[in-house]
Amino acid sequence: MPKIILEVNDLTTKYVTRFNEDVYAVDHVSLKVEEGRSLGIAGESGCGKSTLALSLMGYYFPPLHYTSGEILINGRSISGMDPDDVRKSVLGTEIAYIPQAAMNALNPTQKIIHFVEDVIKAHELYITKKDIYDRAKKLFETLGLPAEVLQKYPVELSGGMKQRTVIATSVLLLPKVLIADEPSSALDVTSQKMVIKMLRQAMENGLIDSMIFITHELPLLKNVTDDIMVMYAGQIVEKGTAEETVFDPLHPYAKGLMGSIIVPEKGLRNVKLTSIPGVPPNLKSPPAGCRFAERCNFVRPECTTNSVGLREVGGGRAYRCIIPEKELREAYAREANKNA
């Protein structure tokens, strides 16, 4: 039985607007990440994937508030902890977080080594500069970054290089979980590939035990992570392995999303891309039934009234729809015939 590094049970977090309205951006999300595995979170803008990343760190700042649920790292609960304790004992050592603009964290007036020293000294008070340098050098070289980078100023590095430097620094303290929130979407394709390669190396060399990778780019996710979770309007609507979710999605939303993938492969020009009509619901007053009902092609009368739970279909797969798997597959087959 593989060890579970990160376990999240029924996590709900909300934003409180200045008019005191509650917006539940993460709504009863449960997930498990095993040792040595990576989980991808896909979804469109505003579906709550970045809020989930922030919530997982247990570091809540207004307007984000913790409501209920449990976050366990190696069996230790970090939910409901004081933000100060979270910063001291969780961030960096248990969970590392890389936002999209991580490279902006670098101070333009200081060398990279200073940034590295800051990170280490915040957690290990009595450590010499030489030890820090040796440790950073070793780690940078493991991850394919030249050690000269440490003696450079951020302006001397390219965007992709800066991003990789920050990622390397974030795994210095050997965190158990690395949460990467669109770490490569501001970069060009070649730098993106280098960032992905680096994250893979960090996993393979045991610098991190598990990874959560958040992106809206499905082709990237398919190539990076073992499992994929699709979010819609704050809820998980589909989860399974990367292969299953991309090639055989069950939820109508996931199906639509997978049908809109554009990659430079032979035959793409003849494919009719799917688009999903309408817009996601406003989370200030989410619909009573299925949140996707309004935009769904297979909507039934009971969809708008009955609340829908995740339907387990075995092998760790699940989807949030009231239609059973068999009927859903038949409906997709009919749809495909109609279009052909």
Next chain:
Amino acid sequence: MPDKKLCLSGSGLTKVFGFGSQRTVAVDHVDFNFYESEIISIVGESGSGKSTLAKMLLGLISTSEGEIYFQGKKRDIRTQKKRQEYWKNIQAIFQDPFSSYNIFNKIDAVLLDCIRMRGGGKLPHEKKVELMTEACGFVNLKFAELTNKYPFELSGGQMQRLMIARIFLLKPKILLADEPTSMIDASSRATILDYLMKLRNETGMTTIFITHDIGLAYYVSDSVYIMEHGKFVESGSADSVILAPTQAYTQRLINDVPKIHEAWDLSTV
């Protein structure tokens, strides 16, 4: 092909920034022929000069060398009046929708401006609302929800879609789209691409996509130009450039994009 009419072409187009040791050639003697009702993609990585080229085509920055020909004639935008006349024929959608709007004007004003530019200033209010609703509907927005709002109340994706609604109202001869879908959700991306293609089929609008997404270029365009360091390294029909690239740079670019069916080789970087 002889039956295709030339819409926009350039010869030896160059843009140089700075001088002396700071001299940077952003666009380096490029030649191109864009035909009417064609969809063209200019693909390149950041810093390849594709946005500079776009700005020159729009007449937003001057050219250092070379000429641009519009409908066979030399483009003349030396006076403000001529420039405005030219801008009736060419419109653009930019990368960053946040800086495309005047934050003091409501969304209605943006769209009403377009109706006025098309000579619809005297239409009754109901008709204008109808036009605006139709334009918003095309890009998956609800006009009833947008009216009386300010641009900064919208998300980036919504703003960009509103930009496309503007083009729908204006119907120019040439649309220059600089990374138009990079901030739009995947599920509505297909709608916009389909709509742009439909608009091309109906009005014969020439569409120039400036993008770094080689997959998108392959999906939408008739011809593709690959740009590196200010030069076109490869050009031709989409099928020939993407499926059988001859230049090393194009091959690398295509290899570096993550794919769905083919394996992604990480050892090449």
